[in-house]
Amino acid sequence: MLEALKGIASGMKTTLSMLKEPRDTYPYPEKRRELAPRYRGKHMLAVDEDGHELCVGCGLCEAVCPAHAIRVVAAGAEGDRTVSWTERYAVDYEVDLIRCIFCGMCEEACPTNAVRLTPFNELAAYDRKDMIAKKEELMAPPVRR
């Protein structure tokens, strides 16, 4: 009996001492966690100063992706560099954000620095299909509020 009371007392001691410590939880979404500067969240496709897409559709990100989350379909652009900074560009660029493990290998493999992982991490949808980010979506990088 005495042993049991002792146990409760030592447990409560820890609990009560923690009341004075700062809180680890946040009242999301009113308040949001500060992320590390190189946090890896949702992908984006970058453009250069002239508005040309940096992605040339080489598919190296697709090759390196350990989760097979990326699909790239390339094509030749009509006219002189109308889409990307060279003749070749990506017609389709899809990232399956459910499969993605956010390892950042695509970013590392990209020879033109087109794929970048933004800190955006609010990934939720009601439909699996909405979790496959298409090229248009990746071209307009989301901003974390």
Next chain:
Amino acid sequence: MIRLTIDGREATVPEGTMVVDAAATVGIDIPIYCYHQALGPLGACRICLVEIEKMPKLMTACTTAATDGMVVHTQSKAAEKGRRGILEFLLINHPLDCPICDKGGECFLQDYVFQYGAGQARFEEAKIQRHKEYPVSPYILVDQERCVLCQRCVRFLGEYVGEEQLLMDGRGVHTVITNVPGIPVTSPFSGNVIDLCPVGALLSEPYHYRARPWNIEREETYCSQCPVGCPSSVTGRDGQVVRLEGRPTPGQWGWLCDHGRFTYDFGTHPTRLTEALLDANPVTVGRAAQVLGERLAAVVREHGADAVAILTGGSHILEDHHALRRFADEVVGTSRIGLVKPVESDLPLALLGTFAELEQSDTVLLLGTDPYESVPVVHLGLREQVRKRGLRVKALGDRHLLRETLAGEEWVVEPGGMAAALAAATAAASSHPDARRAAEGLDPADESLTGLGQALVEADALTILWDGREPDLVRALVALARARGDRATRVLPTFGPRNWLAAVRAGIPTDYETTRRILMDAADGRIQVLLLWGADPIRDFPDGDLAARALERCPEVYFGGVFPPEGAKLLAGMLPTAAWAEETGTYVNMEGRLQTAHGAASAPGQARPTRSILQTVARAFGSPLRRLDEWDPYEGTVEDRVVLPPLEETVTSVSRSEAAQTGKDSGFRLISGFDVAVTHDPSEVAARTKEERPARMHPQDLEDLGLQDGSGLVQILSGDRSFRVGVRSDPRIPRGRVFVPRGVTGVPINRLTTTDVAVRVAEEVASR
């Protein structure tokens, strides 16, 4: 034999072997760009440098023949330094645009630089800029910046094919690969330079930017466009075929002709059958099969099993032919099953030869067929044998069959006169009773034909390429084979369809008479349901009128296949089947060799494998086929070839009936043959160079007709029949003759009854 040591390993090779090949025999890989066994040594790229003891400097392994006691080091410090230096030089002006290069990921420059190259370049100067994506033909782009000047492409087209259409232009660092200005590359073998190019300099335009080695399915297959069955690799991406490449195998270089290489997309052509039709109404394929099964059951109950006939077109896989055979035997119970082929004659299968036998022959006879047109890759093989060991080429035909790139001796005879000429030539050189029997009643051979007879009868090993025209030739060929006694006489049939020998393996009768009788019965109303499986009898059957009558009179004709046949309006139903590259299946090529081709794409729309459709039909009929997939196509074959029956034909005299016909003064004689350039499957990619004028005439004849620019549209008339056909000039067609290939949709030469025709210039109709 020579013994040498390479990296401490002992190799034993025949005399004259290059060090690079000797190294390969003991599993040592020496990097090469310019060297190719088919083209011989050149030593242009210098990447294969190796250290050979007692030689003062590094040697190129591809131009140095192995000698006895030679000691070679491929991994020594000096050899590594030499390779590294060569790669650094190659990269001076290389653009390093791998991310946009189609070759990226399957490029020997990438691989070797990664394996042997220095990590960094020391050259800081600006790179020389040259043409990028420069089209030298509708199919080939040259990127001159990426070229390492190995000259494989130039030598392949110039020396191996004999059509010098690519050349080196400029000197020193300004050297580039280009075509003759203003003259595009037109060789039907041009696509091979894409496979040969070790770097990303020669690119396939249809495959440009399409896929990467890591996002494709690349499967071993065999080309589907002619009976040669060239080994190839098919590339599929997202369920569609996007490329076909040659695949070297032991004994074969892996060449393809452009007709085969660029027809890979026929499965997605707009005219492809992708939905089932019943009385021209679209239904599901399952429903159509169900209706077909019920109809067959009703017809068999009412009229007996023989009221159903099945004709295969010889394009489906061997497994499908086996299923059709069993469907006829076990489900329907009909004895009426046959093959629609575009020739009247039945090749004695005992004489069927192989490509290996062709390579061992000392004499080859082209009998009415120009391999350059009917089986293009065989033409390359013949040319190689002529160049390498002086193979003697003889040609006997109703037009000139030899060409600049294939020299030999030729005899041009009257249309329909090949059989008489061959029989007479054989009889002139041999006193064998069969030879004399075949030539009975024929004029004795003149002097020149005696020469042909002697060459054929006395050859040590003879291979004959024959396109199956003139049924009487069977007798002449058998007589020739008998006259030659024990020495090998082999025949390679150059006519299509691609997989007609699968019918032989599956036990479906392939003779002309069986099929003719089935069509006669259908035309006479003795057949209630005719099932065409890939067969297009109105287009292909030699008696087109009979085929048309059969399709008109038969109450119900069903078709299963890939492209709708001619006379599709007469059909009660059409079922779409899976095509080449859409399923794994076995083909039988012109050697009678079984070849298993794998799929890399998915069948579009509702197209389904034949066996699956037949199973549904059989179930609706009331007697499902059991254990269909347990059949092994290779069981009982010898060296993967179909078992050939012994030669049993009896020889009777060759008739002269057709040969005796003479053309009227103003008229033309019609001659025919096979030309894969115009008869390959419809394809949007290959349409770039598809010949729209299949017929050919002598340039002088064309000029006399008033077609000065060497091509035009003519009307060919014979009796009350006529058709229009595009014609172009070809000096290899004798004067007074007009060549029209067989099996061309919309060119019904099989509906003319005589070979005497009138040719008139037709007005160009501005339609389509």
